[in-house]
Amino acid sequence: MIEKIEKLKIKAENDLKSCVSDKDFEDWRVNYLGRKSELSDILKNIKNLDQEQKKVVGSLGNKTRIELEGKLKDTKNRISGTIGTSKSSEDYSLPSRHISMGKLHPVTLTLREIRKAFVSLGFQIAEGPEIELDKYNFDMLNIPEDHPARDMWDTMWIDEKINKNGEKMLLRTHTSPVQARIMENQDPPIRVIVPGKCYRYEATDSTHEWHFYQVEGLAVDKNLTFSDLKGTLYEFAKKMFGSETKIRFRCDYFPFVEPGVDMSIYWEGKWLEILGAGMVHPKVFEKAGYKDKNLSGFAFGMGPERIAMIKHNIDDIRLFYSNDLRFLEQF
């Protein structure tokens, strides 16, 4: 009988260690100290024992009961944080064993969020080369050589000796050339987004980097409208910035779209531009070899760094590619 009580006590103490919630504690109490518990049974049936045993078992049983009640109270208090020290031998406040945890770069996080938003609208994902031919970066997008619009993209050029046809090569200044590549190889309907790195010959400061990401978007189908463009981008902005976000379209100019759009969101008291867009320019269709007059489409482009900066209150774009862990580990 004594052995039984002792075993019971060890079992109860062990079980108590795994209790965390109030329900756990109550179950434990019913199980070990309740009216129908084993311990209660033993104490209830003590009358059937002989005098000697009655004394020993009774005192041990009661002692055990008091101890268990005390442990229950201590454990409860410890879990609920009412006391900072423990009577048990475990120092539960010690640090845990080390496990290395990796984190995604904030640009990757933002790119994934953007992708998710557009994939849910039926867009697929494509990529294209970062070193690009002049033809795709500019000409096919209705930006001929010596056109003043070229000033919108300060370009870094690649030594053309390495191109076997002597064609001009550059570091793509936007992801838009992938539009032209897709239309060259694929028939409508098209819904695609293109994330990737871009480069511009631009002095760096807190809002400019020469090396950055862009996400391009393109939709081509019969009779797509400006309203469709607006609906798609409004939906995107609400997914990224919250369903209550105020959004604004204003007129802007990009040579590969007409009409052209600049989209802003109202954020902390200010209108902030987040992307450029518009209806695909007929010249771009013409150069891609799309002849169907009923085709229309829209395109858009955005900078994930800018979106991340707005969302996370980051005041310097250079933080993204200086890769200081004290920055990266915050996300």
Add this chain to the structure above:
Amino acid sequence: MKVPISWLKKYIKVDEGSIDDLLHRLTLAGTEVESVQTQGNWEGIIVGQVSEVSKHPNADRLNLVKVNSGDSVLDVVCGASNLYVDQKVAFAPVGSKLFSPKSKKMETLKKSKIRGEISNGMICSSLELGLGDDHDGILDLNQDFEIGRKLEDYYSDTIIDFELTPNRPDCLGIYGIAREVAAVTGNDLKNIEMFNKQSAESSDNLEIDIEAKNLCKRYMGAVIEGVKIQESPEWLKSALISIGENPINNIVDITNYVMFELGQPLHAFDYEKINNSKIIIRNAKKGEKLVTLDEEARELTEEMLVVADSDIPIALAGIKGGKESGIQNGTSKIVLESACFEGGNNRKTANHFDLKSQATLRFEKNLKPELSEIAFNRALHLILEICGGNISSEIIDTGFQKSDEIIELSLNKINSLLGFSFKEKSVDEIFSRLNFEFKKTKNQEEITYKVLSPFWRPDINIPEDLIEEISRIEGYDSIPATPISGVIPEWKPNNYLEFLDEVIDLSVALGFNEVINYSADSLKNIKYFCPEINEDEFIKILNPMSSEVEYMKPSLKSGMLKTLSLNSRNLNKNINLFEVGTTFKKSKKGNLPIQEKNLVIGIIGNREKTIWDNERKIDYYDAKSFIDNFFKNLKIQFDLTPKEHAYFQDGMSYVIKINNEEVGEFGEVSKKVSSTFEVKNQSVFIVEINLKKVFNNYIKKSEIKYEQINKFPVSKRDISFILEDSILSEAITNEISDFDLILGINVIDIYKDNSLGDRKKSLTVRLIYGSDERTLSGEEIDNCEKIFLSHLSKKIDFDIRD
């Protein structure tokens, strides 16, 4: 483009009470307001007069100036070179506040000692006053200004700075901005005064000949005699100052003024300097030179367009005038030029000389020839009024051919592109506001517009351009947002991108932080990690941001090492990083370089001491655990083979192979290389893997088929081998494959001790036995172990330790 409200108001009614609303509407319609500045952004600046100028005794470039500020004459030190006695200047006495171009803040001026001389204030440039960008000299005020008066009595205005798009040269004239205001508000534009007479006499000869007809669509010119070159009247000077331009003399100021008013660049020549009174617009001849107004001698090439006289070039057409033929103080007979030069050629020449003049900014956008005439007459009017004189030659107008391009557009087309239902009436109204002439034809289903856009809008060429005009004036906000219509394209999975995502997620799961480095690096750094590639095979950026980022990276290792080093110096702890980035290599076949994604991982820094673990140095096995788990998770078999690399330590340099193909390198960076990246006394391990090659062996998670799991319990047995030290553990672990009952093997202990014998080691493995058919008996296991050991003994020498 800076637009002072006072100037804008000359052309259109502007309600200053609701200016914010107006600017907002302009921005929405495409004429974006970048900033609004109130001039007079200073406190306590007054009109002063220079009464004495002498050299600073201790500094060649500084002057000691006595400035009369009305109630006293003060000593001031000033570095400007355009000081003269009696000059009226903007004087900032001690205690006044003004903008500091250095700190970019408002600062209170203090008494100072400059090279031993006391300065009781400052004479200001237009930049310091926020009146312009000029910081070369001090602002030369009009002589009529009263000494001691506050400067804001003469200068106060609101300046709107518009950020314009390159398709709208019309808005590079303030009258063009006024047209936009008219379009969005419906207010009426005021006319400007023009010369509208015939020339009275033609006593002076002038001949104009356009040779390069494709590069010059119109050239107008006339001689004006008896002009008096002098300072411009106050209104003209302050108009130019208010947009940050320096007044020069009345003729030059008028040509500038008209350019900023109407967007048409003009030029004036000294008539006497034009040989044989003949102007020829032609391509430059080989070897010709021209000294331009900025005193630069420019070597011309045959593609460049020049304005020449009978002998030599006298101006770089539409870019910059020649010095020799320019207006001088004594000039009394001028030739006024208003022309239409072709945009692309103009831009190319300007870029060649890096001469982005205000003229090129406009001409490069292909102005229409009709504008030349308007601006010509406007400038003539102002010259005759301000400079005196009269027209003394025929007014020559050559090269102009009217070509009115009609754009056809149906109401259906408008509404089907916009997804809106514009009414005929609102389209009519918008076209009228924009001065678009139109005719309508109607049949039962269609209303078709035939539209002629005005001469100031060279950007309107196709129906879509008109649709943008209609929608921007109506306001993009009025067009509804609808869910995207049409067919959802057939889903084509992009397996490679999905694989890249998995690689990134896996690296994060293995405890590595993602970094993104620049795609380019210095030649020196690239060479360390790609010694096998010839220097001329590297991909060079012709105009890099700096030599630090001059070459596209063929390997990601240099960027990784740089980032490890930086963070190790900052944090001094164990750091695990990875990057998935593009590498660039010259291609023998394609038009473009080979651009492939690599994965690089890097480990640096000791594992810190915790209550659970002792401090220890990182080693080979820390890095290997990444490779093991990475490929295990991708279900790809790989081999590690030693292979020397110049950038890795001898004996700590490997290649990773899949099916005998090298897919990556792995090793400890050599001390020589790591020290050049400022890593001191620390081991650095780097793994770089070509992801395309891994992808070729990759099975998508979604395609994995389930294998039956073993229902019967397994048994574990340990065996300790005593082996030659040189034998690799894989000599044992690789041998289990033929034994069905051995499910796995792990090395659990290894030690070296003299008691084992010379160059011997003890290696303990734990074998896992099991079967998917039954629970194995002890006898079966004993038997299997025996056969396994006898199999091994045929391959290697060993003893078993009890």
